[in-house]
Amino acid sequence: MKKNLQRLDLIFKNEHDTEAILRKTLDRSHDEVINDLISSGLKGRGGAGFPTGLKWKLAAEAQAEQKYVICNADEGEPGTFKDREILSSVPHKVLTGMAVCANIIGSTKGFIYLRSEYKFLKPQLLSVIDEFHKLLEVLNINFKVDIFMGSGAYICGEESALFESMEGKRGEPRNKPPFPTDFGYMGEPTVINNVETLAHTYSILKYGADKFKDLGIQDSRGSKVFSVSGDTPNPGIYELEFGMSLQKFVDDFGDGDSKAVQVGGASGFCVPRKKFVKTVIGYQGKLRGTSLPTGGSMMIFNSSRSMYNVLHNYLDFFVEESCGQCTPCRVGTQQLLLGIQAVKKGEQPSSYLDKLLVLAEAMRVTSKCGLGQSVANSFSSIVENFKEEMIY
Amino acid sequence: MSDKVNLKIDNIAVSIKNGSTILEAAEKINVRIPTLCYHEDLCVAGNCRICVVEQTGSDRLLPACAMPVSEGMEIHTNSMKVRNARKQIVELLVSEHRADCTRCYKNGKCELQELSSEYIVGENGFIDLVAHKGYTIDNFSPSIIKDDSKCIRCQRCVRTCDQLQSISALTVAHKGESMKVSSFFDKPMFEVVCTNCGQCVNRCPTGALTEKTYLDEVWTALNSETKHTVVQTAPAVRIALGEALGMPVGEIVTGKMVSALRRLGFSSVLDTDFTADLTIIEEGNELLHRLKKVVKDKDTTVRLPLTTSCSPGWVKFIEHAFPEYLPNVSTAKSPQQMFGALAKTFYANKLKVDPENMVSISIMPCTAKKYEADRPEMRSSGFKDVDYVLTTRELALMIKQAGIDFASLPDDEYDSIMGESSGAAVIFGATGGVMEAALRTAYEVVTGREVPFEGLNITPVRGMDYIREATIKIENVLPEWDFLEGVELKTCVAHGLSNAKKVMEAVRDGKANYHFIEIMACPGGCLGGGGQPIPTSPAIRKKRSEAIYHEDELKPIRKSHENPEVIHLYEEFLKEPLGEVSHKLLHTHYTERNRY
Ligand SMILES: Cc1cc2nc3c(=O)[nH]c(=O)nc-3n(C[C@H](O)[C@H](O)[C@H](O)COP(=O)(O)O)c2cc1C
Ligand code: SF4
Ligand code: SF4
Ligand code: SF4
Ligand code: SF4
Ligand code: FES
Numbered sequence: 001m002k003k004n005l006q007r008l009d010l011i012f013k014n015e016h017d018t019e020a021i022l023r024k025t026l027d028r029s030h031d032e033v034i035n036d037l038i039s040s041g042l043k044g045r046g047g048a049g050f051p052t053g054l055k056w057k058l059a060a061e062a063q064a065e066q067k068y069v070i071c072n073a074d075e076g077e078p079g080t081f082k083d084r085e086i087l088s089s090v091p092h093k094v095l096t097g098m099a100v101c102a103n104i105i106g107s108t109k110g111f112i113y114l115r116s117e118y119k120f121l122k123p124q125l126l127s128v129i130d131e132f133h134k135l136l137e138v139l140n141i142n143f144k145v146d147i148f149m150g151s152g153a154y155i156c157g158e159e160s161a162l163f164e165s166m167e168g169k170r171g172e173p174r175n176k177p178p179f180p181t182d183f184g185y186m187g188e189p190t191v192i193n194n195v196e197t198l199a200h201t202y203s204i205l206k207y208g209a210d211k212f213k214d215l216g217i218q219d220s221r222g223s224k225v226f227s228v229s230g231d232t233p234n235p236g237i238y239e240l241e242f243g244m245s246l247q248k249f250v251d252d253f254g255d256g257d258s259k260a261v262q263v264g265g266a267s268g269f270c271v272p273r274k275k276f277v278k279t280v281i282g283y284q285g286k287l288r289g290t291s292l293p294t295g296g297s298m299m300i301f302n303s304s305r306s307m308y309n310v311l312h313n314y315l316d317f318f319v320e321e322s323c324g325q326c327t328p329c330r331v332g333t334q335q336l337l338l339g340i341q342a343v344k345k346g347e348q349p350s351s352y353l354d355k356l357l358v359l360a361e362a363m364r365v366t367s368k369c370g371l372g373q374s375v376a377n378s379f380s381s382i383v384e385n386f387k388e389e390m391i392y
Numbered sequence: 393m394s395d396k397v398n399l400k401i402d403n404i405a406v407s408i409k410n411g412s413t414i415l416e417a418a419e420k421i422n423v424r425i426p427t428l429c430y431h432e433d434l435c436v437a438g439n440c441r442i443c444v445v446e447q448t449g450s451d452r453l454l455p456a457c458a459m460p461v462s463e464g465m466e467i468h469t470n471s472m473k474v475r476n477a478r479k480q481i482v483e484l485l486v487s488e489h490r491a492d493c494t495r496c497y498k499n500g501k502c503e504l505q506e507l508s509s510e511y512i513v514g515e516n517g518f519i520d521l522v523a524h525k526g527y528t529i530d531n532f533s534p535s536i537i538k539d540d541s542k543c544i545r546c547q548r549c550v551r552t553c554d555q556l557q558s559i560s561a562l563t564v565a566h567k568g569e570s571m572k573v574s575s576f577f578d579k580p581m582f583e584v585v586c587t588n589c590g591q592c593v594n595r596c597p598t599g600a601l602t603e604k605t606y607l608d609e610v611w612t613a614l615n616s617e618t619k620h621t622v623v624q625t626a627p628a629v630r631i632a633l634g635e636a637l638g639m640p641v642g643e644i645v646t647g648k649m650v651s652a653l654r655r656l657g658f659s660s661v662l663d664t665d666f667t668a669d670l671t672i673i674e675e676g677n678e679l680l681h682r683l684k685k686v687v688k689d690k691d692t693t694v695r696l697p698l699t700t701s702c703s704p705g706w707v708k709f710i711e712h713a714f715p716e717y718l719p720n721v722s723t724a725k726s727p728q729q730m731f732g733a734l735a736k737t738f739y740a741n742k743l744k745v746d747p748e749n750m751v752s753i754s755i756m757p758c759t760a761k762k763y764e765a766d767r768p769e770m771r772s773s774g775f776k777d778v779d780y781v782l783t784t785r786e787l788a789l790m791i792k793q794a795g796i797d798f799a800s801l802p803d804d805e806y807d808s809i810m811g812e813s814s815g816a817a818v819i820f821g822a823t824g825g826v827m828e829a830a831l832r833t834a835y836e837v838v839t840g841r842e843v844p845f846e847g848l849n850i851t852p853v854r855g856m857d858y859i860r861e862a863t864i865k866i867e868n869v870l871p872e873w874d875f876l877e878g879v880e881l882k883t884c885v886a887h888g889l890s891n892a893k894k895v896m897e898a899v900r901d902g903k904a905n906y907h908f909i910e911i912m913a914c915p916g917g918c919l920g921g922g923g924q925p926i927p928t929s930p931a932i933r934k935k936r937s938e939a940i941y942h943e944d945e946l947k948p949i950r951k952s953h954e955n956p957e958v959i960h961l962y963e964e965f966l967k968e969p970l971g972e973v974s975h976k977l978l979h980t981h982y983t984e985r986n987r988y
Contacts (some may be wrong), residue, residue, distance in 0.1 A: 009764035153567060175459075322569075331484035366441045
């Protein structure tokens with residue numbers, strides 16, 4: 001079945017059914033709600049694409065006195081600002097999702113981990129939370145949400161580093177397992193979800209799992225908010241259905257001269273023009289050629305852009321934002337950056353790029369967290385597709 | 393769920409307790425997986441990634457040190473993917489490292505060097521990051537040198553300082569390419585709360601943290617025509633020196649060590665154990681004196697509990713962390729410093745050597761002793777009481793440099809008048825030993841009878857439990873101690889500064905009312921000191937401890953107050969415990985220090 005590129009209005013739709021949704025959910029069994037979420041096919045919109053229903057189920061099954069629900073609003077990926085938009089225009093949807101989750105897993109305490117640059121959102125968020133607390137009181141739901149201001153480091157968006165930073169420690173990712181649903185904030189079972197993920201649960205709870213599942217393709221259901229930037233006449237954020245081809249996307253958003261699209265920001269993949277048609281936007285799954293959207297950044301480059309500079313910028317970012325604890329990421333990122341510089345300057349032969357590709361692959365399979373593991377995505381896709389630009 | 397998990401490692405079946413790691417499972421079947429950031433004494437960090445292994449069906453590699461086993465796992469520790477990845481990691485570490493092994497103190501004893509010799513990096517490595525960024529070396533501390541250009545950021549030191557010592561003098565600063573092991577505001581080590589315990593040095597896999605060596609100074613003194621060199625050896629050196637010279641762990645090498653020191657050319661080979669016995673007399677009397685003031689005279693200006701003072705790491709710790717308890721610390725100097733003060737007075741006088749021409753050298757299991765010898769208070773002889781402090785490791789190096797075949801040396805005896813010691817002094821080297829030695833003496837002073845423990849072995853204060861409490865009821869006392877009749881003497885022993893901190897917090901919060909507390913800064917006491925042979929582990933420390941208690945049993949004299957040379961010293965020179973001469977030479981005072 002072919003689908004046309006469609007802009008949707010689900011997430012940002014101005015609707016206020018929190019009370020009805022909460023009442024309805026309270027009446028249903030926890031299993032029913034979880035099964036709904038699982039069958040909707042909703043996957044995390046924050047990075048790893050973990051099935052949300054399953055995550056809640058694992059946390060519900062964990063045994064503990066205290067459990068936590070955390071909304072990850074650290075949004076540190078350069079060029080993404082969709083979570084900010086969601087939190088400023090439909091925060092009640094996010095809070096509704098958090099309360100339902102809390103109810104299901106048996107938690108009384110939630111946090112929004114807010115990116116430090118988004119401090120300006122705090123006052124209005126607090127007043128929405130205040131209202132929300134009053135409603136929960138009426139409904140006899142024992143759940144309180146606090147805002148925790150982020151530290152300003154990109155790595156603190158990684159869930160376990162986020163817990164560490166909330167606990168007052170240095171923001172370094174932990175070993176996994178144990179996973180957050182067993183050992184999260186304060187060592188207690190924790191559900192951590194991205195802002196957008198939580199907002200989607202609102203739609204699923206309101207319209208039902210089938211409506212959500214109707215959107216998208218097999219491994220990637222529903223819609224996704226994309227932050228479109230780069231060489232485009234229409235930068236901004238857009239809610240689009242999963243499953244579109246990159247060609248359709250470029251036709252719609254490009255400037256007619258697009259030579260590549262970076263799907264998923266610095267930690268995503270670079271797709272060159274010749275692969276636009278084959279590439280379908282969705283989670284990395286069974287479909288060949290699909291790409292992981294992570295934060296939903298879509299950066300379009302036209303033929304005037306130097307892909308060397310693009311890669312250089314990404315590597316600058318990683319060299320600085322790696323937490324520095326593990327060898328492959330801390331040293332590897334520096335070597336990749338110095339390496340492409342050396343090749344460009346002619347201090348190393350072009351074959352040195354092959355050595356760097358081997359390094360990038362080793363970083364992917366040995367790094368401790370998603371940051372180091374994903375550097376190879378942009379590095380290899382840019383170097384392999386634009387090799388001449390790296391050398392000359 | 394069954395508490396055993398079955399898996400295969402390199403096609404060998406292994407069954408192991410649920411919750412174990414892949415590394416532990418591999419160890420069980422003698423499959424060696426290389427590690428760097430992992431250390432048995434510390435919590436798992438999983439940051440060096442050298443221990444990665446492949447799991448069938450999994451794309452990414454798993455860190456063996458951090459990954460728990462699961463049922464049916466198939467692990468490969470030597471697949472192509474694993475080997476390639478490890479080689480990349482070694483190459484990366486080397487690229488970040490100032491790898492000038494031939495000039496390095498850790499040459500031949502370095503874990504990175506060993507790894508790189510297995511995964512030959514060759515000439516086509518990555519770009520040299522040290523040359524790119526530059527580096528600094530902090531060598532201002534009298535005890536420890538920190539060379540960031542040799543650091544592989546495994547954070548063993550950070551975990552040591554935090555978990556074992558609860559000091560956090562070393563922490564991780566910055567991120568990304570700037571990430572490094574740093575101190576408070578990146579100040580030099582000697583300006584911060586570092587206690588010089590050297591536990592980080594013992595666990596650093598590379599040459600990034602080492603002791604400051606004084607080998608050249610000592611060789612110069614030995615080769616000087618005019619200098620009289622006096623060497624003292626701490627209790628815990630004799631049970632560990634052999635390790636650094638290729639002998640089995642836990643071998644007692646006292647006699648060979650004395651031979652070696654003579655061969656090296658020391659003029660007088662004497663024993664810190666002698667002043668350990670002396671410490672017991674002075675500190676034991678101080679305890680009894682304080683008990684009398686508190687129990688009998690109801691003197692509220694005198695403080696209990698009394699704490700020991702022979703561990704300079706502990707002393708510096710309390711000066712930083714609990715300065716309000718400095719009046720509780722025994723004023724008795726450590727055996728090293730008592731020795732130094734007597735060497736350049738009593739001993740020099742006996743030998744008719746001008747103390748100005750005497751060089752006093754001590755062999756210690758400890759890096760903090762280097763700092764202690766440098767303290768301005770430690771000049772009561774009118775000179776620097778102890779000129780140079782060498783660690784067990786440095787002595788081993790001297791013996792090697794001198795071409796001495798240590799294992800074949802005959803046993804020799806210490807020189808006299810400051811060379812005799814009791815079993816009580818020997819056990820100073822183990823946690824609980826000072827307490828046991830003090831009790832052997834104090835109990836007898838008060839009751840006229842030996843401590844009521846079989847073979848004088850006060851087992852409740854022995855062992856490796858972090859904090860141990862023991863109560864001894866004092867009964868049928870001699871008339872002059874009647875006020876102690878029926879008193880239950882409450883004692884506590886702790887080793888490792890994190891445990892010391894717990895004890896002091898309990899004291900501060902009124903949750904413990906001890907009379908006497910023994911604290912050793914290092915895990916296991918001096919036998920696990922920061923100057924001892926590397927590596928260290930619970931098993932190694934256990935063996936060293938067994939050796940110490942064995943040596944105690946072998947000694948004809950087991951109680952400090954029966955050491956004839958100590959008795960003689962009082963008769964001839966000191967006159968009485970806590971007397972005027974003691975006060976001048978053998979006691980000291982402490983200084984409140986900053987908290988960072
Ligand atoms: C380096 C790094 C940065 C991340 N930053 C964010 C972030 O800013 N926001 C976010 O929601 N998830 C971020 N993640 C993903 C989180 O670790 C986590 O997977 C996510 O919050 C889970 O929510 P989800 O299941 O709803 O996606 C990051 C992951 C990595 C490795
Ligand atoms: S991969 Fe990078 S960011 Fe993640 S733990 Fe390792 S060094 Fe830190
Ligand atoms: S720390 Fe090890 S690898 Fe580095 S220079 Fe010294 S011996 Fe060589
Ligand atoms: S010497 Fe001891 S106190 Fe100082 S940094 Fe090392 S472990 Fe910490
Ligand atoms: S100083 Fe030594 S122990 Fe500390 S991080 Fe560096 S290499 Fe590891
Ligand atoms: S030894 Fe396992 S990661 Fe370092």
